[in-house]
Amino acid sequence: MLLPGLLSGTKGVLSDLMELWFTENQTNDLKLSCRITRTLHREKTEFQDLAVVDTVEYGRMLVLDGAIQTTVKDEFVYHEMIAHVPMLAHPAPEKVLVIGGGDGGTVREILKHPGVREVTLVEIDRRVIEVSRDLLPETSCGLGDPRVNIRIEDGIKYVKETRRAYDVIIVDSSDPIGPAVGLFSYDFYKAVFEALADDGMFVAQTESPFLNQNLIRQVYADISKAFPVAKLYLAPVPTYPGGLWSFTAGSKVYDPAEPRDVGEKRPEDLETRYYTREVHRAAFVLPPFVAELLRP
Template sequence: MQKRHNDIWFTEYQTRHLRLGLSITKVLANIQTPFQHLLVVETDEYGKLMALDGAIQVTEKDEFTYHEMLAHVVLTAHPNPRRVLIVGGGDGGSAREAVKHPSVEEVVLVDIDQEVINASRQFFPALSAGLEDPRVTVLTMDALEYVRGKKGEFDVVIVDSTDPVDFAEGLFREPFYRDVHRALNEEGLIAAQTESPFTDPDILTGSALEMKRVFPIVKVYWGAMPTYPTGMWTYLAGSKVHDPEELRSPLPGRTRYYSGRIHRASFVLPPFLEELLAERNE
């Protein structure tokens, strides 16, 4: 008879009928912040993992696919991005990518939860390195309130939000997009994550309709994100003037997923996704 074997798993219930499980070797943090439950664990397959309210936010192994696509598409579509606002993104990944662009002079990151920032600095140094760049200012406050008071100050806004529940729900609605439109200058662009078209098609299509009420140019693009629901992730790019499919500024420094070819290809939507968007626009 062999000895019995025990192991510990982290399981994310991505829908009522879909879950992702990862074996873990250590629990590094397990706290309730003023806004959400925060968990950091060491996994066998993906290295360190941070989850908020049970949803995976980052893992060491695959976070770059998400952060590079969220940040670089609109930053290279802008002819000269100098001032960048990041809404959310307390882990620092989007800031890390933004400062790879030589033209960027200032990044303002606004996240409501200081504990997320603290956990990233403690457990994810490759991510939080972006927060230490001298061009980056970190503010701990409600981003909805912050954006509401700005006018024509930013070239690019990157919405690196959690799922649209509780305090983050407003980040997917027309009033917020109107505030962002006001905060951007005349050539401004916005990028926002919009979930999986398989598990949350209503979030994608609803957000697209909300953004189209504000921005004259709105396009969907997508990329791989293995530990997010279904592994296929979508984004919205909104613009006042410039077509986000076109590259106008130099490519960033070293990347592992994003490239000029990936930029253009990401706007090529599979037929099912084109049909989904067309149906909801009727």
């Protein structure tokens, strides 16, 4: 490994003599490449290939099995939208479960809600949490909060053993290959239903409406079968394949598309860079090419 000092010229600027690039194979036929200044960490964990690199365009980046998980520059969109939509559509979420999400970004957003009493984070890979706490402090900063209970175990097993315990469950998983594959199944959604309180709500990240249409179709059909209310919403994530991302919500009672003001809890009190009350509603307005994926 080169020492930072050896990489700099007299003005502390890296030379152009050496080009370093990280390339994600987004599909068989599509690649995104980011210029990096260095690799900060790389290991094979029990579950996956884990890396942290410093990119020039998007800042520090967490990569699992070659797929970009989160970057300092664009993570706010994904984490705000996966967290605040269910947290504000539910009138009073106190107990929240996050499956996956070991980088801590979703937990950080959940903790912005003063009514939250307990956040359980169930991450299968201890090293994702440890490396994120070490190298991604802006993202993982909430993981030491006393309201956060971290469990290193299989999220599917944890959910199957849980009954009527959570107001909101968020599935912040990697792609449906490797350790996350079981999180995209009807059996899992049924178990999530059982793990939720009687008026509970859940959201999962459900991939790209341009590049993963069959997956979205299947997941939406499965969540619709498991929950009385199912809705899909969209948000842009530049570093994810196709640049536009989908989330699917399943709910027992409340409409996920409608933010609710209850007591002191108002969308306007959140410090956010993407989410607002109006953005919440607009995210559920689906263009016809997406809406038609959801027709039975």
